[in-house]
Amino acid sequence: MAAEFPKLVLEKSMSMFEDAKRLSPGGVMGIRRPYNFVQGEYPIFLDKGYGGHIVDVDGNDYIDMLCAYGPIILGYNEPEINYEVIRQITERGFCFSLVQPIQNDFERRITEIVPCAEQVIPVKTGSDATTLATRIARGYTGKKMILRCGYHGWHDWCVENHGGVPGETLALTDEFEYGQIDDLERKIEAHKGDIACIIITPVGHPGAKPIIPPPPGYLQAVRDIATKEKIVLIFDEVRTGFRVAMGGAQERYGVTPDLATFGKAVANGYPLSMVAGKREFMSVCESKVFVSSTYFPNSLEMVAAMKCLEILEREKVQDSLWSRGTRFLADLDRIVKDSHVPATVSGIPPMPYITFDQAANEGPGTGGEKIYKARREYFYTQTIRRGLFIQPYHHWYIAHRHTDADLQKALWAIGESLELTMRKFPAK
Ligand SMILES: Cc1ncc(COP(=O)(O)O)c(C=O)c1O
Numbered sequence: 001m002a003a004e005f006p007k008l009v010l011e012k013s014m015s016m017f018e019d020a021k022r023l024s025p026g027g028v029m030g031i032r033r034p035y036n037f038v039q040g041e042y043p044i045f046l047d048k049g050y051g052g053h054i055v056d057v058d059g060n061d062y063i064d065m066l067c068a069y070g071p072i073i074l075g076y077n078e079p080e081i082n083y084e085v086i087r088q089i090t091e092r093g094f095c096f097s098l099v100q101p102i103q104n105d106f107e108r109r110i111t112e113i114v115p116c117a118e119q120v121i122p123v124k125t126g127s128d129a130t131t132l133a134t135r136i137a138r139g140y141t142g143k144k145m146i147l148r149c150g151y152h153g154w155h156d157w158c159v160e161n162h163g164g165v166p167g168e169t170l171a172l173t174d175e176f177e178y179g180q181i182d183d184l185e186r187k188i189e190a191h192k193g194d195i196a197c198i199i200i201t202p203v204g205h206p207g208a209k210p211i212i213p214p215p216p217g218y219l220q221a222v223r224d225i226a227t228k229e230k231i232v233l234i235f236d237e238v239r240t241g242f243r244v245a246m247g248g249a250q251e252r253y254g255v256t257p258d259l260a261t262f263g264k265a266v267a268n269g270y271p272l273s274m275v276a277g278k279r280e281f282m283s284v285c286e287s288k289v290f291v292s293s294t295y296f297p298n299s300l301e302m303v304a305a306m307k308c309l310e311i312l313e314r315e316k317v318q319d320s321l322w323s324r325g326t327r328f329l330a331d332l333d334r335i336v337k338d339s340h341v342p343a344t345v346s347g348i349p350p351m352p353y354i355t356f357d358q359a360a361n362e363g364p365g366t367g368g369e370k371i372y373k374a375r376r377e378y379f380y381t382q383t384i385r386r387g388l389f390i391q392p393y394h395h396w397y398i399a400h401r402h403t404d405a406d407l408q409k410a411l412w413a414i415g416e417s418l419e420l421t422m423r424k425f426p427a428k
Contacts, residue, residue, distance in 0.1 A: 002416035005385035012057040013044040020044075030154070031069065036393060041381045049076025052402035054389060062389035063406045065396040070239055073265035073321075074311060075401025081268055084307045085300055094300040106302040109309060110276055114247050115256045116235075117276035121285060123296050126238035126263035127153025129273040130199065132291055133259045137197030137232035139289035140281050145191045146173040147184070150201030152236055178204030179212050181221045188229055197232040197259075198222065202249035203240055203348060208393040210346030210355050219255040226258075232281060238263040238273065242309070243350050243397075245318050268308040272301035317400045318350075324407065325349025325398050331411050339418035341375060342427050346395075353395035354414075359427050375425045382417035 017034070020027035027033070027044075034044055043056035052075050054064040067073070074081075088094055107120040123129050130152040138144065152158040156165045157173050174191060177183040178200070188195060202219060204212030226233035234257055237248040241262035245252040250260060258281050263273030275282070285291055312318065326349045333345045342359040345352070356376040362368030380392045388410050390396050398407070 002419045004420060005382065007041065008043075008060050008385060009058050010040075010043055010056070010060075016057065017044045031394075037391060038377055038380050038384065042384055042389075051075045051077075052399050052406050060387070062384070062387050063402065063410055064389045065398070065402070065410060066389055066391050066394065067397040067399050068269060069394065070243075070264040070397060071267070071269045072397075072399055073243055073317065074268045074308065075399050076269075078268060078308075078311070080311060081270075081304050081307045084303050085270075088300055088303045092299075094303075095295070095298050099297040100299040102299045102302045102306065103297060106305060109306065110274065113309070114241075114260065114262075114276050115250050116258065116260050116278060118279040119282040120274050120276045121282070121291060122272060122274045122302065123291070124271045124273060124293070124301070125153070126261065126273050127155050128293075129238065129261035129263055129275050130158065130234075130236055131155045133234045133236075133261050133275045133277075134197055134199060135289055135291075136259060136275065136277070136281055136284055137234065139284040140232060141196045141230070143194050143196040144172050145195045147176055147187050147191070147195060147198045147231075148173055149176050149178050149184075149199070150205065150236055151207065152199060152201075152238075178206065179215050179218055181218060181225075184222065184225065188225065188231070195229070195231045197234050198226050199234040199236055201236045201239065202253060202255075203244070203351070205239060205351070205395055208355065210344050211348065211351060211353050211395050212346070213348050214249075214253055219249075219253050223255050223257070232259060233257040235260040237261060239351070242266050242312060243318065243321070244348065246312060266308065267301050267305035270301040270304035272305050315400065320400065321350040321398050323349075324402075324404070325352065328352055328398060328407055328411070332414065335411060335415045335418060339415070339422050340427060341379075341418050341422050342372065343375075343418075350398050351395050352398070361428055371425055375421050378424055379417050379421045382420050383413050386413035386416065388413040 017027050045057045047055050047057045052063060053061055055061050110120045111117045123132060134146050134157060146157060148158060156169045159165060162170060174187050176187045200222060202214060223233060235250055237260050240249040242265040250256050259275055259277035261275055266272055329347060329349055329352050332352055336343050336345050336354060342357040344355050344357055347353045356372040358372050362371050376392050383390060
């Protein structure tokens with residue numbers, strides 16, 4: 001029978017957080033704030049990472065299945081990438097008033113890999129890329145409205161917390177439900193004649209809700225409507241790019257958008273993202289649409305990306321993530337079912353997840369509405385105490401350097417934590 005594990009020692013993290021709150025509003029920003037985990041149970045400051053593990057400032061070692069929210073597709077501290085990056089720093093440098101030749105090499109590589117990529121614009125963050133893609137679509141069509149589905153970053157047009165954003169800006173975007181073609185059709189009808197683009201994550205991954213793999217025919221139906229209505233179709237592949245297949249979700253699911261945005265996994269943690277797409281649309285950036293930033297051409301990230309792409313291909317990383325992830329998801333499903341905890345396993349093999357449900361007799365008006373939240377908090381308390389770093393409100397990732405032993409330990413931690421959760425908060 002599983003027993004509760006003691007609370008972790010997190011003294012240094014907590015003391016650094018007190019300092020941080022004096023130095024910066026809220027201490028740390030956005031998704032790294034303690035309320036996104038279990039407050040008081042999770043570390044706040046990390047010391048280092050290696051392979052599929054992270055170590056916090058108090059010396060606690062975890063199997064990390066959040067992977068820095070997605071960029072770590074290989075693992076932490078990859079020696080081959082470190083070597084190339086250090087060589088670039090010491091032999092050439094990486095920040096100049098002009099571009100370095102590696103930019104051509106990187107862009108050429110992307111056009112070879114990504115189905116929609118006839119041209120490429122490297123930028124730095126996922127938000128840069130999604131914002132640029134929507135600007136290209138508006139520049140190309142001369143239309144204003146953006147129909148969006150999924151998380152696309154923190155910029156004004158798509159930020160989920162509306163503080164500081166003018167209503168006029170928000171009124172120029174409308175959201176539709178993933179997987180429901182009728183809903184998209186209704187939104188197109190409502191804004192007919194004024195829509196610049198549809199931007200959609202090809203796999204549905206709404207925050208804190210089950211992941212939705214593309215229903216059969218759905219992405220093709222979105223493609224067909226966009227073509228028919230002359231709306232630019234953008235796949236936001238910031239999470240799926242280089243992860244679900246070398247050429248992203250567009251390769252795996254066989255539907256090619258007009259433009260696509262990538263970030264995260266392309267450079268295993270170095271800040272590099274991009275818009276890739278068909279020349280017809282991209283060419284508005286030759287003169288009409290402006291894009292420039294001091295750091296966009298910095299080469300260090302491109303050096304890291306070239307090596308990362310080489311390793312992804314050489315070690316057939318996506319095949320391995322897919323086959324190991326398939327086994328992981330099947331084991332997860334069995335463990336959750338055996339536990340009888342009201343929870344749903346969802347995901348695609350490289351991106352597994354559990355969400356906690358309201359059981360039928362815990363719905364509105366039963367007095368049990370909040371019990372799923374208590375189960376969730378207790379479960380994640382038990383998993384972090386067992387050395388598994390996962391996030392309650394965000395799906396998890398499998399990284400290439402997670403060993404089979406890491407994944408077995410993760411399943412053990414999840415199994416014991418579910419058993420304890422069921423004992424503490426039984427479902428009838
Ligand atoms: C699908 C998607 N698009 C865009 C972004 C924004 O990327 P960034 O946080 O690098 O700005 C994210 C970040 O999580 C994302 O998941």
